[in-house]
Amino acid sequence: MTDELINLTLHVWRQRGPNGPGSFETHHAKDITTHMSFLEMLDVVNEDLIEKGEEPIAFDYDCREGICGTCGMVVNGVAHGPQKLTTVCQLHMRQFEDGQEIWLEPWRAQGFPIVKDLVVDRSGFDRIIQAGGYISIRTGSASEANEMPIAKDVADRAMDAAACIGCGACVAACPNASASLFTAAKISHLSLMPQGQVERADRARKMVAQMDAEGFGACTNHGECEAVCPKGVSLEWIARMNRELVRAMVKSKTPA
Amino acid sequence: MELRSHEPTGPIEERWAKHKEASKLVAPANRRKHNIIVVGSGLAGGAASASLGEMGYNVKCFCYQDSPRRAHSIAAQGGINAAKNYQNDGDSVYRLFYDTVKGGDFRSRESNVYRLAELSLHIIDQAVAQGVPFAREYGGLLANRSFGGAQVSRTFYARGQTGQQLLLGAYQALSRQIDAGTVEMFARHEMLELIVHDGRARGIVTRCLNTGKVTPHIADMVVLCTGGYSNVFYLSTNAKGCNCTATWRAHRKGAAFANPCYTQIHPTCIPQAGSYQSKLTLMSESLRNDGRVWVPRKKEDVTKQPRDIPEADRFYYLEERYPAFGNLVPRDVASRNALYVTNDGLGVGPAVNGERRGVYLDFADAIGRLGEQTIRERYGNLFEMYERITGDNPYETPMRIYPATHYTMGGLWVDYNLEATIPGLFVGGEANFSDHGSNRLGASALMQGLADGYFVLPFTVGNYLGHIRTLPPLSEDHPDVQAAIQAVDDRVRKLMNAPDPKHAPEHFHRQLGKVIWEKCGMSRNAEALEEALEKIPELREQFWREVKITGSGKDLNQTLERAGRVADFFELGELMCIDALNRKESCGGHFREEYQEKGEALRDDTNFSYVAAWEWTGNPAEPRLHKEPLTFEYVKPTKRSYK
Amino acid sequence: MQRALTLYQTTIGKKVVMALSGGIIVGFVIGHFLGNLNLYLGPEALNGYAAKLHSMPALVWGTRILLLFAFGAHIGSAYQLWRRNVTARGSHYKRRKDQATDYAARTMYWTGPILLLYLIYHLLEFTILPTHPGDVYRNVVEAFQNPWISTFYIAGNLALGLHIFHGIFSAFQSIGANHPRYNSYRRDLAIAISAVVTLGNLSFPISVLTGIVTL
Structure with missing residues (x-):
């Protein structure tokens, strides 16, 4: 565990509110130890700003262990920064070099309006889930859990899809700001499980309709989303979602 | 103020059922009139x-x-x-x-x-x-x-x-x-x-x-x-x-x-690395199944590379103090002992505000006994997480751990x-x-x-x-x-x-x-x-x-x-x-x-x-x-x- | 809140339409390329092949109508998706570093319109206003002997190669043809088809320019 001090120049996107104009502001992060996490480096910059009487940089964070999905910013053009399979809260400063310039931008998407600085509003994701990303089961009316065996590989694949943390990096990285990977992960998780079969067609139709209504773009199969996903959610699920939707449209008996 | 637990009485296995039966209900039509x-x-x-x-x-x-x-x-x-x-x-x-x-x-x-x-x-x-x-x-x-x-x-x-x-x-x-x-x-x-x-x-x-x-x-x-x-x-x-x-x-x-x-202290967390630290990260307790906890016996060894400290100079304090349970003693016991050995100046890792608060969790024996592949299968994701945070590779050098609060x-x-x-x-x-x-x-x-x-x-x-x-x-x-x-x-x-x-x-x-x-x-x-x-x-x-x-x-x-x-x-x-x-x-x-x-x-x-x-x-x-x-x-x- | 939509009203539906119409077009492109190989068998072979096709007006007009429909659907949905995708970003990144995408995928919105212009020129030159009606061989060789025209064809076919490479791979995703065990073959197939068609098509003007094929 070697300790090293580095100095960095940060160009941070500052924007007062959703409609306000934004611009880059330059800050210097001095004597940053390489053991700091990226967000701890920003904490240090912010405490300094507060002591100087300036307003700190607003950025989202919570668990700081890569699971809650709250944090996220574009670091030098890459969502969540340079380390693969890593949220920005788990990114550490040893990934950077002394004297490096770092550009920090919020997730940019029509479906994610900026709240302030690097904080965006991802409630569109919640509305996609509300449209149908669930299995309707009344509390207390479930049958005995082991009555329905589920093949191990099916459960494992469902878990792969369910690993999504809803951070929005996929939207941020997609050239079209598409929410396909997020939506596809939930549709796939639930359509793989036997419990999810009853509502399968309806769920795909409603979730896709909501995804479109939120103003996200369409998937054009660049694979950028998969490359930045901190949980390694696969592009495969998007193909599965597409198939689910076509299947749903063909099978559905409700008029359009 | 009076504390009334409203516990039902009678045989314990019947209490909840009995309590529910005695509870008041709200009719379906009336429920929407209630705001919660x-x-x-x-x-x-x-x-x-x-x-x-x-x-x-x-x-x-x-x-x-x-x-x-x-x-x-x-x-x-x-x-x-x-x-x-x-x-x-x-x-x-x-x-x-x-x-x-x-x-x-x-x-x-x-x-x-x-x-x-x-x-x-x-x-x-x-x-x-x-x-x-x-x-x-x-x-x-x-x-x-x-x-x-x-x-x-x-x-x-x-x-x-x-x-x-x-x-x-x-x-x-x-x-x-x-x-x-x-x-x-x-x-x-x-x-x-x-x-x-x-x-x-x-x-x-x-x-x-x-x-x-x-x-x-x-x-x-x-x-x-x-x-x-x-x-x-x-x-x-x-x-x-x-x-x-x-x-x-x-x-x-x-x-x-x-x-x-x-409050509950969890013994296997990644130690604090500096005064700027914003939170601590927990690693699964299962690590103690195969890892051995130790600190150097001599204060002058705490800054040495752990691999350079000979076996005789290592203090496997849990194994010595609790021979029956060894490294698997309950959370509170494991945590307290880490505190005591580091209080004695035997802690390892970087000094934060002048104190070294860390103990080794060593997998060398387990890797020797079971092979690296087995250890990788059991703990691979935890080792990766540890390396991401600390920059150290636990297959080569012992992990450092220290207790942290995680539940109240x-x-x-x-x-x-x-x-x-x-x-x-x-x-x-x-x-x-x-x-x-x-x-x-x-x-x-x-x-x-x-x-x-x-x-x-x-x-x-x-x-x-x-x-x-x-x-x-x-x-x-x-x-x-x-x-x-x-x-x-x-x-x-x-x-x-x-x-x-x-x-x-x-x-x-x-x-x-x-x-x-x-x-x-x-x-x-x-x-x-x-x-x-x-x-x-x-x-x-x-x-x-x-x-x-x-x-x-x-x-x-x-x-x-x-x-x-x-x-x-x-x-x-x-x-x-x-x-x-x-x-x-x-x-x-x-x-x-x-x-x-x-x-x-x-x-x-x-x-x-x-x-x-x-x-x-x-x-x-x-x-x-x-x-x-x-x-x-x-x-x-x-x-x-x-x- | 949105509820029920027709398939085409969804972005995914439009992608499915693009995939299916693209599939028809790629099918035609392959057939067209195979037919053009007659160039290497001499004037009789190529002109005979053309005459035989024209002796079957149902096939010719059937194909033309189908293609017209496919192009209309392909371009129409591409336009709608493009409009949507441009607005979906909102503000632009100052810095952006691509991680996974490739040149072919990034340039689809350029190669598409280039191919449309190329297609119009191609139809005008050989189908609508040929210099020597009925003598396909002469039309082709005379045209390709002009280096400007050859260069244009070479450029057009490079665009075609890029476009169908990403298009074929993308079509599998869009229609949901995907299986973890066979996924790696989808890209291989896209590379194979686009490489064969592109290299083959490029060989025609090059053969004429280098004098391998002459009048």
């Missing part, structure tokens, strides 16, 4: 909101996060216990009950614990039906593992993300109700005051974190599921945002706070119905003083949160509403409501306009955390606690004088949010120390150095077999103690020994 506020959207709050919404009540659910899916329940890794006995190893509801009462070191209420064990069966059914992708065996049935030294395999898991998957199950159920219109969701809203009118909890005052708008919300009752207070230590494994503000505001309005000194057993006092000492205020999950006594067993937190949310609150809330039927309408203009709004406005103004603003709130939070960690952490004594009780009020006063918040209160201001939470932690921290000083015994997570026998915790059942419920008197230094005696009809108190 739920604060918190984790396992308890999310599950309660979803279930109550589904029953037809009008629910408003609040969370400080930007989405209900981000509540800190999401970070639980290990699993969830249930007495299903799928492994045919002799598990039963009674055995889970027994283990939990014993594990809690005989400081919990038997009736509650039995109900928890009973409901554990339904939680798994419910979660599976929701599509939670639990681990499966090749035959397609649910897989289990043994956890935290339990003698049976009763832990259900979804990789290392059990909390996440269970929370997403609850979140999806909640989303369904939001879509159905029975639940109105308020994300990025923080509860800053409880509205009490006519002796009953009737609403809350919130601040919208995006706009700074302060709004009263009036209802027939309030349910708090706002988690624990580990962040009083500043460094803990909790999310940065976890706070005690909701429970503390309720406490100041008359809800008794029970057993605040019961104390919380608002509740009766069998989960109702606090303010009528109409219900508390679920980690926020209540709960079913874990003075020590929580592994994989029991998720179980309790979901039991409260899905299965207990929906009944007991109905019972309350069935009793009160209709309450007189409460207008926003009523002085009780206006006073609560005024209190919030005043507090925001006071925080924003400290007389001599100098430092960000973290500056003070770190100092408070250091005091609490050192004086009221893993090992406590009267002298240190008294010092803390002198220090905390000084720091608090300094905080209110010197806290500096830039920006305005009219939009997103994260500094202001944190400052309000720190202010409450100061008061809670003081109560923790008072409670720890009062409890002149050692039990579970509360270890008083004066009360031990040959290094083992010494419980005092004659004098301390009670729940300490503290009432707010207006002076944080002088809370009023109320005792709820604990009786054990089924599990007779015995002494824990791990020698």
Whole structure:
């Protein structure tokens, strides 16, 4: 565990509110130890700003262990920064070099309006889930859990899809700001499980309709989303979602 | 204030059923006439909101996060216990009950614990039906593992993300109700005051974190599921945002706070790397199954490369002190011993503020015995996480670990119905003083949160509403409501306009955390606690004088949010120390150095077999103690020994 | 809140339409390329092949109508998706570093319109206003002997190669033809088809320019 001090120049996107104009502001992060996490480096910059009487940089964070999905910013053009399979809260400063310039931008998407600085509003994701990303089961009316065996590989694949943390990096990285990977992960998780079969067609139709209504773009199969996903959610699920939707449209008996 | 537990009597296995039968119900057509506020959207709050919404009540659910899916329940890794006995190893509801009462070191209420064990069966059914992708065996049935030294395999898991998957199950159920219109969701809203009118909890005052708008919300009752207070230590494994503000505001309005000194320390966390550290990361306890814990025997060796220290100069202190259990001693024992060896100057790793707080967890023997491949299969993801954070490769050099706080057993006092000492205020999950006594067993937190949310609150809330039927309408203009709004406005103004603003709130939070960690952490004594009780009020006063918040209160201001939470932690921290000083015994997570026998915790059942419920008197230094005696009809108190 | 939509109203539906119409076009492109190989068998072979096709008006007009329909659907949905995708970003990144995408995928919105212009020119030159009606061989060789025209054809076919490479791979995703065990073959197939067609098509003007094929 070697300790090293580095100095960095940060160009941070500052924007007062959703409609306000934004611009880059330059800050210097001095004597940053390489053991700091990226967000701890920003904490240090912010405490300094507060002591100087300036307003700190607003950025989202919570668990700081890569699971809650709250944090996220574009670091030098890459969502969540340079380390693969890593949220920005788990990114550490040893990934950077002394004297490096770092550009920090919020997730940019029509479906994610900026709240302030690097904080965006991802409630569109919640509305996609509300449209149908669930299995309707009344509390207390479930049958005995082991009555329905589920093949191990099916459960494992469902878990792969369910690993999504809803951070929005996929939207941020997609050239079209598409929410396909997020939506596809939930549709796939639930359509793989036997419990999810009853509502399968309806769920795909409603979730896709909501995804479109939120103003996200369409998937054009660049694979950028998969490359930045901190949980390694696969592009495969998007193909599965597409198939689910076509299947749903063909099978559905409700008029359009 | 009178503590009435409302526990049913009779055979323990019939109590919950009997209680439900005796409960009042609300007819389906009348439910939509009742407004319920739920604060918190984790396992308890999310599950309660979803279930109550589904029953037809009008629910408003609040969370400080930007989405209900981000509540800190999401970070639980290990699993969830249930007495299903799928492994045919002799598990039963009674055995889970027994283990939990014993594990809690005989400081919990038997009736509650039995109900928890009973409901554990339904939680798994419910979660599976929701599509939670639990681990499966090749035959397609649910897989289990043994956890935290339990003698049976009763832990259900979804990789290392059990909390996440269970929370997403609850979140999806909640989303369904939001879509159905029975639940109105308020994300990025923080509860800053409880509205009490006519002796009953009737609403809350919130601040919208995006706009700074302060709004009263009036209802027939309030349910708090706002988690624990580990962040009083500043460094803990909790999310940065976890706070005690909701429970503390309720406490100041008359809800008794029970057993605040019961906090749990997890022995296998990644040590602090510097003074800037913002949180600690927990690694699964399973690492102790194959890793050997040691420190150098000589002080001069602490800065050496661990591989250069010869075997004879290594101090395998757990193996030497506890030959029977070795590295697998319970959490509190492992944690305390790490404290003692580092107190002796044998700690390793970087010095933070002049102290080295870390011990080695070495896999060299296990790799030699089992091969690197086997170790990679068992712990690969944990080793990766460790390397990502520390930059060290644990296959080559020993890991460094140190204990950190990760759960608080104390919380608002509740009766069998989960109702606090303010009528109409219900508390679920980690926020209540709960079913874990003075020590929580592994994989029991998720179980309790979901039991409260899905299965207990929906009944007991109905019972309350069935009793009160209709309450007189409460207008926003009523002085009780206006006073609560005024209190919030005043507090925001006071925080924003400290007389001599100098430092960000973290500056003070770190100092408070250091005091609490050192004086009221893993090992406590009267002298240190008294010092803390002198220090905390000084720091608090300094905080209110010197806290500096830039920006305005009219939009997103994260500094202001944190400052309000720190202010409450100061008061809670003081109560923790008072409670720890009062409890002149050692039990579970509360270890008083004066009360031990040959290094083992010494419980005092004659004098301390009670729940300490503290009432707010207006002076944080002088809370009023109320005792709820604990009786054990089924599990007779015995002494824990791990020698 | 949106509820039920027709498939085409969804972005995914439009992608499915693009995939299916693209599939028809690629099918034609392959057939067209195979037919053009007659160039190497001499004037009789190529002109005979053309005459034979024209002796079957149902096939010719059937194909033309189908293609017209496919192009209309392909271009129409591409336009709608493009409009949507441009607005979906909102503000632009100052810095952006691609992680996974490739040149072909990034340039679809350029190669598409280039191909449309190329197609119009190609139809005008050989189908609508041929210099020597009925003598396909002479039309082709004379045209390609002009280096400007050859260069234009070479450029057009490079664009075609890029476009169908990403198009074929993308079509599998869009219609959901995907299986973890066979996924790696989808890219291989896209490379194979686009490489064969592109290299083959490029060989025609190059052969004429280098004098391998003459009048």
